[in-house]
Amino acid sequence: MQGIVKQFPGVRALDGVDLDVRAGEVHCLLGQNGAGKSTLIKVLAGAHQPDEGTILFEGKEVRPTSPIDAIRLGFATIYQELDLVDGLSVAENIFLGHEHARFGFTNRAAANRAASEVLARLGHPEIRPSTEVGRLSPAAKQVVSMARALSREARLIIMDEPSAALAHDEVANLFRIIRELTAQGVAVVYISHRLEEIREIGDRVTVLKDGRTVAVGLAARDTPTSRIVSLMTGRNVEYVFPPRGGRELGDEVLRVENLSARGVFSDVSFSVRAGEIVGLAGLVGSGRSEILEAVYGARPASGRVLLSGKQVRRGVVGTVRHGMGLAPEERKAQALLLDQSVTANITLGTLPEFSKFGWLDRKRERAEARRLSEALDIRPPDPERPIRTLSGGNQQKAVLARWLLGGRRLLLLDEPTRGVDVGARAELYAVIHDLAKQGIGVLLVSSEVPEVLGLADRVLVLREGRVIHEGDAAGLDEHRVLDMIMNGKAA
Amino acid sequence: TSNEPAAAPTSAAPAPAATGGNDQPGERVVIGFSAPAADHGWIAAIAKNAQATAEQYSDVEFRPVEPTNDINQQISAVESLIAAKVNVLVILPNDGQQLNQVALQATEAGIPVVNLDRVFPDKLAYRTWIGGDNYGMGVAAGHFIGRQLQSKNVSNPVIVEIQGIATLPLTQERSQGFEDALKEYNFTVTAKQDAQFTVETGNEVASSLLQAHSKIDALWNHDDDQGVGVLAAINEAGRNEFIMVGGAGSANAMREIQSGNSVLQATVTYSPTMASSAIKLARLIAQGKGMSDLVERQVPQSITLASETITRENVANYMSLGFES
Amino acid sequence: MRGTVPVLRGVGEMRHLGLVAALAILVVVGLVTRPDNFATASNLISILSLAATIGVITVGATFVIIGGGIDLSVGAVMALASVWATTLATQSYGPVVMAICAILVGTGAGLVNGWLIAYGRLVPFIATLAMLVAARGLAQRMSDRRTQLIQAENSAIVDLSTSRVLGIPLLVYIFALVVVLGWILLNRTTFGRRTYAVGGNPEAARLAGIDVRRHTMLLYALSGMCCGIAAILIMARTTTGSSTHGDLYELDAIAAVIIGGTLLTGGRGTIIGSILGLLIFTLITNLFILNGLNTSDQLIAKGLIIVVAVLLQRRNLKERAP
Amino acid sequence: MRGTVPVLRGVGEMRHLGLVAALAILVVVGLVTRPDNFATASNLISILSLAATIGVITVGATFVIIGGGIDLSVGAVMALASVWATTLATQSYGPVVMAICAILVGTGAGLVNGWLIAYGRLVPFIATLAMLVAARGLAQRMSDRRTQLIQAENSAIVDLSTSRVLGIPLLVYIFALVVVLGWILLNRTTFGRRTYAVGGNPEAARLAGIDVRRHTMLLYALSGMCCGIAAILIMARTTTGSSTHGDLYELDAIAAVIIGGTLLTGGRGTIIGSILGLLIFTLITNLFILNGLNTSDQLIAKGLIIVVAVLLQRRNLKERAP
């Protein structure tokens, strides 16, 4: 790809990008949130039309004007936002657009068989091809997305943050498959904000910054992290967690007693004190999100939830009024009003703070939104833009910003850094720490064990809906936690 | 069939009674005309008759407004005619009561209103009313059925009634007349259902009614437009044990009656020719003339058409007046 | 499970239990209130004949709604097709040409709808509303607002309603055929599967390489074709073509589809649900007329029954869902 | 930009340009075809009076649709409110009680809709369709299918239509007031903001601590209240209460809202767009009336105009959007 330019109203998302990918390699695409990575690969996949620039594939100029063209060329894409049809089965989703059919009549048995094979290859034989996709967990959906890309005889596979919704062992699975593919000469474009993944799987790296290529074909294994980070951000960011300690732990803000929901989790008890960060570690599907939702009152469960010693009325309205806030895991489905401005999205949870007798103080609202988007470095820095036009990572920041307002006492953060770039991640960590310092209790779920260990004071390790270990984060290392969540050994 | 070119009388208004010099061109008049939407054969015939009659006179400028079934819009339409200062208005209201006020406005603005068919409750609202006799229609149908059944010595007959749009006052009047007439024979209506004046709804209602009553003696259907559907349902069910009477007097119904092998043995008229008469009256009123057959110097305040019963015996006389549904 | 007859399985599926229960209750009411008239063969046939016309339309509407659209023009298009097929000119070519004419007019109107929506990017609601208005106008123009009788030499059309095979009128067979074909198309072909995709997540469908626009256009054409078939049936039943046919069918058809469990937002739904929904409506009307209820009371009762039927279905869904 | 009068800004906004252009074209057509009648004060007032009733309903419908729902019962609820307010019993308490009665009946029906949808979990389409049917039936029952005249002693109601201030009938002021209040509620209050949230992404709204159910219920109550107000206006215009009032208003209101750019899927839309959409419809009708087109051509023309108006708007949107 040469000199690709893509203009959106008010934003030049791509401003002359070059990318060259060789057969059989894993080419990583790096860049800050909003750098233009997703836009670039959408151009390649035929989902966007470039304003300028050419694409050469195997020496010939191609111009995919629609996704169909790109698919015919042998490009398969896993998009950043899940692109599945909830009402169809797993098999139907995988083969959507290239069904097993004769004269237009579908052959379900063949499709289910083929789907089982692909899923088994991905290490997920437990996902049944006839299950409706709408009933799967986000991680399983991601697997189905990958299966779909693999089901095509692709020459080039593009993966936009495929690992964001995956946990440790799944990523390993993914890498195994990528290696199989590249061994067959398939080229892979891989996007991720996790540098350690790049190191492990990548061959070469292209770095984007503000819609331009700033580095081409860096060796993935040998380039120093600091150099990559400074190429991406234009400054030096230390990818570290703020020092623990220096925080006073106050009274108990949250006490959970014997929380159970049939088939998801059982007998969960723990507490969070003011100023304390408690992390939940566990495999995908271990019920972490469900516990958060149950604590928040968004999901029925038995057991008691006490906020500052008082039992709160069940239901989100009550818990929010008592100072809880939840940043949910699926931002598009659970958090965002895509058609509304960034401001409206940020203030949604705390509207009463900006109103008198229901009358909105729009000036104050805008000012606060502006302050927060600066603090979290949401780009572009215009809070009046529809949030739909923001990049994935920036949307995620807005989701977090929602609960930094209005005196929360307890924040529930579900995968708060999913899809957030290295630089912003460090900022988010600092923000979370600051919040704790102000005496807010934080309950954190993350699939990245180092993140849990680095941020939290105390860690609960979950396995199949049960707490198997509870203890200080300081006394744990990544290895031990992984061991526990994989093997269930409460060491 | 109805696909034949319109029978003569619908385009040429029925020959007037000897009107002497009244048809001579006179002072130029603008006649405003407002009626419900012509989504139905009878109303369509009303609009056509009015138009055709107006065109016969060189001194008449005919100004129809968009027909509509929405009261609110018809009020607006009449308001626009008042604003355009027409000389005389002919209004067939969707509902006389609801258009009363705007008719009153017109009268107050000095525009005489000829009220066609559905009557305004307030006599101040119109100069002349001309319309059919809905009650009389029911009476005519009731008497025909009553006599037929009596002559067959039927006791406790099953008499079924298919009404038109139930919310129209005219429907209620028709049913009342029917009931009252049947009472004289000690008969009552066994079942009645309303349809929407359309072929399709007539068909739907009839096919279910035929299921509900395995033996029927007589059936009165208020409207010949929907009657086409009613007859189709009867044929489909293969029923012929009863006599049927229609309403309004469409050409199609007359042909059925004439054929002699139909259950439809009579229809009671409610002739859309009244629109032609209304235009003529409007013209006379605007020109300050009277009706030449009458001694009075001015057009009368109210004229009610008689509802006639068309049977096989007299259908030939009426054929030319039948409107195509 | 996979082995059983598909239609039966469909009816038996949990999600339709509520509807089947509602139907059963109505049948019981019928048996109790009119033991003599209700359960007769002729009444059942009459119910099916009544349901046939709108039933055919409902099949098309189900496709459109699952595909994420809506078609308000169904009744008007059916009226236009019936009028076009019964003009003197068309009638002179005989019944076969009349039937083909009706289907072509319906499909053509559907294609216009589809084109406006898929390529003209009009909202379905507006495009088909415009078609509703325009098709009625055109039908009135063509027919000069008269009811056009089918001539004696073309009575083959009317025979669809009056001739019977095994005691059942031909038009009921046509209805059944359309339902079965619709079911196969929706459940056993790529076209059907893609319809769910286009309605459920058009962006995902596009990215999966489906030509969403063409598919959308075809959906409306299909709906139009069903209206054309329905026009033949209504011509057979009423022996006429008329611009007044099919008044407010759009509401009835959409209501049947939605009572049947299809989401108005698209992506989910079944043909069998729609047909059950329709039968509920038809049965309600039939029961009312059998029992001689007046229309005001009918309306009130209908409103209540709709609510109860759907609540029944809801309860059922709830028990099933997690 | 931010400083200018909000309403003006709203009208001037890009997204409404297409609508304003369509309106402008219609005005030009009016001026050309009827130079003498069109631009008169009395004609303009007549247009506004005609638009007032359905305009008030449109305001409520805009809220419901932005909130992700649909209200098919508006016309029927208006009819019911008009009938209830004009029963002899109610009339005996005088015009103020009549007005209050209309509003209470409307709001009550809206609450029932809202309750069924929010707590009974019925699909809005079905719940409000059931209400449509039931309310019409009830209105027919109450009025015994007769038109109920407003009695002389309660002519204060009728005065709303006949009395004028600065040459403009009172009911036009009421219409304007409802529009302005609606605009403020939607754009300047937390209620409005929440409406967008509930319609745009109910799950997100729920997780943000909004009581989605209660809010949904209030939206339908608001729509019902608007129907109650509309009932007062229609009573004033027709001097009657009747079960036939407001037939098919639901289609007109929804069409106006959607032409105005509100998404049927919720989460997006403006009051001003709806009102412009409504004015377009009303203007079309007015032009037809003035020009005395008395054939079915009107319907055809109407269909075409709708398509063109929306295409104009689309083109405009396209230029703006990616």
Ligand SMILES: Nc1ncnc2c1ncn2[C@@H]1O[C@H](COP(=O)(O)OP(=O)(O)OP(=O)(O)O)[C@@H](O)[C@H]1O
């Ligand atoms: N549809 C759109 N309309 C307007 N602007 C857009 C649109 N899509 C993307 N943008 C803008 O283009 C820029 C690049 O976005 P893109 O999604 O490609 O970023 P990214 O590199 O994938 O970021 P992330 O790591 O957060 O996913 C951003 O500034 C974004 O706001």
Ligand SMILES: Nc1ncnc2c1ncn2[C@@H]1O[C@H](COP(=O)(O)OP(=O)(O)OP(=O)(O)O)[C@@H](O)[C@H]1O
């Ligand atoms: N709506 C649902 N219906 C049925 N099962 C569900 C549903 N939602 C979640 N589950 C199941 O509940 C379990 C916990 O799921 P969940 O994805 O929330 O776990 P998690 O620990 O939060 O993992 P993740 O990292 O994906 O967030 C899984 O087995 C999942 O399949």
Ligand SMILES: [Mg+2]
């Ligand atoms: Mg991205």
Ligand SMILES: [Mg+2]
């Ligand atoms: Mg989770």
